[in-house]
Amino acid sequence: MTPRRFTFASCTVLSCALLAHAPSVHAQQAKTFPAAISLIRQTDLQRDLFMLAGDAMRGREGGSIDELRASVWIAEQLRAIGVEPMGDDGSYLQWWNIRRTRIGASSTVTVGEQSLDMWRDVAMTGTAPAEISAATVWAGDGRDTTIDVSGKVAIAQLIPPPTPRRQTSVNSPEYRYARSAMQSLGFALTRRGAVGVILIADSTAQIAFDGVANIGSRGTYRVDNPATPERAQAMRAPVLLARRSLGAALQSAAGANATIRLHQESFTYPSVNIVGRVLGTDAALRDEYVLFSSHQDHDGVRYDVAGDSIWNGADDNGTTSVALLAIARAFKQTPAKRSALFVYHGAEERGLLGSNYHVQNPVVPLSQIVAVLNGDMLGRNSPDSAALLGSQPPHRNSADLVALALKANQLTSGFAIDSLWDRPSHPEGWYFRSDHLPYARANVPALFFSSNLHEDYHTPRDEPATIDYAKLTRMTQWLYGTGWLVANTASRPRLDAGFRLER
Ligand SMILES: [Zn+2]
Known part of the structure; x- marks a missing residue:
């Protein structure tokens, strides 16, 4: 041509x-x-x-x-x-x-005395349910691998991901950054045995916080097919993004107990x-x-x-x-x-x-x-x-x-x-x-x-x-x-x- x-x-x-x-x-x-x-x-x-x-x-x-x-x-x-x-x-x-699956608003997250509002204070991607009660640990920016996070909810400061993502125009650069950073640090900490991860947004991810919450709360969509019934999704260690303004309070709460209850709901319309x-x-x-x-x-x-x-x-x-x-x-x-x-x-x-x-x-x-x-x-x-x-x-x-x-x-x-x-x-x-x-x-x-x-x-x-x-x-x-x-x-x-x- x-x-x-x-x-x-x-x-x-x-x-x-x-x-x-x-x-x-x-x-x-x-x-x-x-x-x-x-x-x-x-x-x-x-x-x-x-x-x-x-x-x-x-x-x-x-x-x-x-x-x-x-x-x-x-x-x-x-x-x-x-x-x-x-x-x-x-x-x-x-x-x-449409078959829609999402984490419902009745989900609760608490760290010590603080209760965090799902989608307002913390946000996530994915729709896997969770039922966690464990001690928290401050994991810094995740790079110090001598900190024992195994069996705990790791609280960490979000840092830039090691490899930049392919440049596309799907969502804003800040949104893509936030997702990519959450994914790499969340994966590193859960691989070390963390049963849950709370990442404090850095200044770039904070710009995208409302977007991550807005898109994350929508969940996933597909064409409903009554011939293939829903299969229950396995529990997974959740990776949450917390608003930057909550950083100091979360860091000082490290050591306290955390509960993360994520309820999945699925419906059609x-x-x-x-x-x-x-x-x-x-x-x-x-x-x-x-x-x-x-x-x-x-x-x-x-x-x-x-x-x-x-x-x-x-x-x-x-x-x-x-x-x-x-x-x-x-x-x-x-x-x-x-x-x-x-x-x-x-x-x-x-x-x-x-x-x-x-x-x-x-x-x-x-x-x-x-x-x-x-x-x-x-x-x-x-x-x-x-x-x-x-x-x-x-x-x-x-x-x-x-x-x-x-x-x-x-x-x-x-x-x-x-x-x-x-x-x-x-x-x-x-x-x-x-x-x-x-x-x-x-x-x-x-x-x-x-x-x-x-x-x-x-x-x-x-x-x-x-x-x-x-x-x-x-x-x-x-x-x-x-x-x-x-x-x-x-x-x-x-x-x-x-x-x-x-x-
Ligand atoms: Zn179009």
Whole structure:
């Protein structure tokens, strides 16, 4: 794949776009796509995104009433467009349950006379239960291995971890630091026989304390499967992070008895996929589907960052969610030979849950889905470039599909394709972090369109006002154009032989 570069020495974004689309490209575009492509309008995308990612939607957290409100809003837009419902009982909604496991708020931690509030004074990661009563010992910063911590609850000062973690944008640097430091010092002390560990936050970990507590208290999430009953988790030596301000009191309490009672609770509650179709026009091909994929959820209302606690998720993934509405308008006006299936996956941010569920319980047979075109974050970064993940080995699973996507790019948006993010060596591992993945693993030809990460990713700053709507419009045209080509091509994209992901 050769990156496409504009060769003009200087031009504005607009004139670049015009120059890149020489008259022959325009003629070619008009020959290839129906006039309905003009229904992809910047004004619609902007209006819809300000609604879907506005504060009133409260960040659409998976499994919450906020995700449900946003889902009903999307379903209502699909109904107004005239998309046919494909969910449960003639509705647009495909229901499934999240299984959540967490350490409950009734858990208690005491050191000597002090009782520490779980999630306010101390925090942890993981969900393993614990029932401990033992003497405490001050273990310094953990490096003096002559201190006997065996059978005791070790209290120690957190220090930086020996090896820095791989740099990714998942959570803040302070959060990653805190987790990594907790893990290495906690592991060192439990290996020496400590039955529990309380680590006093240093100044960096203290910045992340609210984040560690907030994320830790949420616990873990997966798709509930009644066929596989829960297995009780084994007790484990807990590793707690204590607020920095408690340091002196905890150090002076060393020697006293500590009790740590961590109660695990596990329960289910619903999330939802939103599903609809525009039937194809060709009697022989209409049972085959091009699946346009987004996720409607984001991170909800969390801890305060600079005075804002609503994690709007405008780019992630409000952008693709409104793009699918625009694409549905175009397909509704002029359907293709194959059918177009629109799937909004619930609870993507909780671990690709909705897409995993839909791959296991597809509304049409998986074998009839000829391609999955997933978008995640379409509206930021440089206006003239974008990434197409799944376009080069080992992530590519259909060279045929990639060729159609590159052709559509030439005929619509003319982006320079950023190939770095699709490489197995890229530290973000971006290919593995969105809803096309479960489909690709199930051998459905799949691509992931993205304008990549940015500094507002997974923060309350990912707001509708920060989106480049001209770029979002072009990304939407590209997604539509790819889908149109796939939906009309004589033979469906073939799966590459020997497709195998590196993890
Ligand atoms: Zn996303």
